[in-house]
Amino acid sequence: MQIPAHIATLGTETAFEVLARAQALAARGRSVINLGIGQPDFPTAPHIVEAACRALVDGHHGYTPANGIPALREAIVADLDRRLGVAVDPAQVVVVPGGKVTLAFAAQIFGGPGAEILIPDPGYPIYRSLVELSGASAVGYPLHAPGGAGFSADEVLARITPRTRLLIVNSPANPTGGVVPAAELERLVAGLERHPQVFVLTDEIYARLVFDTEHTSLLRAASLRARLIVLDGLSKTHAMTGWRLGWGIWPGALAELATRLAINLFSCVNTAAQHAAVAALTGPQEHVERMVASFAGRRDAIVAALAGLPGIRCARPGGAFYAFPDVSGTGFTARTLQDRWLEELGVATIAGTSFGARGEGHVRFSYASSLADIHEAMRRLGGWLHDHVA
Numbered sequence: 001m002q003i004p005a006h007i008a009t010l011g012t013e014t015a016f017e018v019l020a021r022a023q024a025l026a027a028r029g030r031s032v033i034n035l036g037i038g039q040p041d042f043p044t045a046p047h048i049v050e051a052a053c054r055a056l057v058d059g060h061h062g063y064t065p066a067n068g069i070p071a072l073r074e075a076i077v078a079d080l081d082r083r084l085g086v087a088v089d090p091a092q093v094v095v096v097p098g099g100k101v102t103l104a105f106a107a108q109i110f111g112g113p114g115a116e117i118l119i120p121d122p123g124y125p126i127y128r129s130l131v132e133l134s135g136a137s138a139v140g141y142p143l144h145a146p147g148g149a150g151f152s153a154d155e156v157l158a159r160i161t162p163r164t165r166l167l168i169v170n171s172p173a174n175p176t177g178g179v180v181p182a183a184e185l186e187r188l189v190a191g192l193e194r195h196p197q198v199f200v201l202t203d204e205i206y207a208r209l210v211f212d213t214e215h216t217s218l219l220r221a222a223s224l225r226a227r228l229i230v231l232d233g234l235s236k237t238h239a240m241t242g243w244r245l246g247w248g249i250w251p252g253a254l255a256e257l258a259t260r261l262a263i264n265l266f267s268c269v270n271t272a273a274q275h276a277a278v279a280a281l282t283g284p285q286e287h288v289e290r291m292v293a294s295f296a297g298r299r300d301a302i303v304a305a306l307a308g309l310p311g312i313r314c315a316r317p318g319g320a321f322y323a324f325p326d327v328s329g330t331g332f333t334a335r336t337l338q339d340r341w342l343e344e345l346g347v348a349t350i351a352g353t354s355f356g357a358r359g360e361g362h363v364r365f366s367y368a369s370s371l372a373d374i375h376e377a378m379r380r381l382g383g384w385l386h387d388h389v390a
């Protein structure tokens, strides 16, 4: 059987591979602490679960409009108006099964052979894999460690060529937890005025998970609106990774194109999940505030613990739920540490190289785990590092 090269070489997300290995170890009776996968350890709030149950009992069992039920698209724009003070037409919203589907659509629309798409390196690995699946080239721009600028607008702008069709921006960022300062985003927006052919996809899936500053949304940049796609969803903010509910906000005629892609690929998102999403966006928000406060405390705990380990330096991430320490002082590659810590200590982490070549020398820790698990993982790592690092 001949498999086309772009399929045969399709990339992946190491977090799922590590999750499977961690689960296999746990099934054999090992004590495993999973700081690998990026998902909140909180259950979905009861009022959201009840809304899904009610939708099923009330008979919402059929297809919905492909771009999502009107009540959900209206709830999404009302939430943007409330949080950011920006007006978006519900017709620009396309509801999809999870945040990454908006990326898949954008890669199809802007990619293809000959196109270049700018992605952060290190960055969420699905950026590169979906861009390359479309036949386009993924061009990495450097993402600096948290505590630094996130990215430098000049370094991003310097990589734009006549072939560049799309720029992907992610703040707060996976895997660094870095938050791009508002001034740097403003410099980027100003510089993009010299490149009117370049569209921008802003991945704001961690927008509400910020600890020290306000999140700056590119949606507020009026000069970008006609060429801005916003990726968002409920996975992280509302602890709903398994519900598969995300959306894109598309400019101009692209919403209709994205809707046609939805019709071709999945018809519509699970109806009960859409009703749950209305409850998530319009109902009480205390569960989000509690989760963010809890992540802020865990951030402080893991950063303090990592700073005390030999060979490790950790800056203080401002958002999401990832720490991305520099582990180069251990003398081991990131991949070796990932594999040995999982096999020898039962601590799952993700090598920085899973997020791009510039991730070497770093390991990603997801701290969306209990404080007790974080402390136990750090205790195991501490013992190992004392034995293995000179």
Ligand code: PLP
Pocket: 038, 097, 098, 099, 100, 101, 124, 170, 173, 174, 203, 205, 233, 234, 235, 241, 245, 246
């Ligand atoms: N964007 C980033 C930066 C992510 O880290 C993730 C998930 O890890 C996603 C998008 C996709 O989220 P979802 O699970 O809703 O597809």
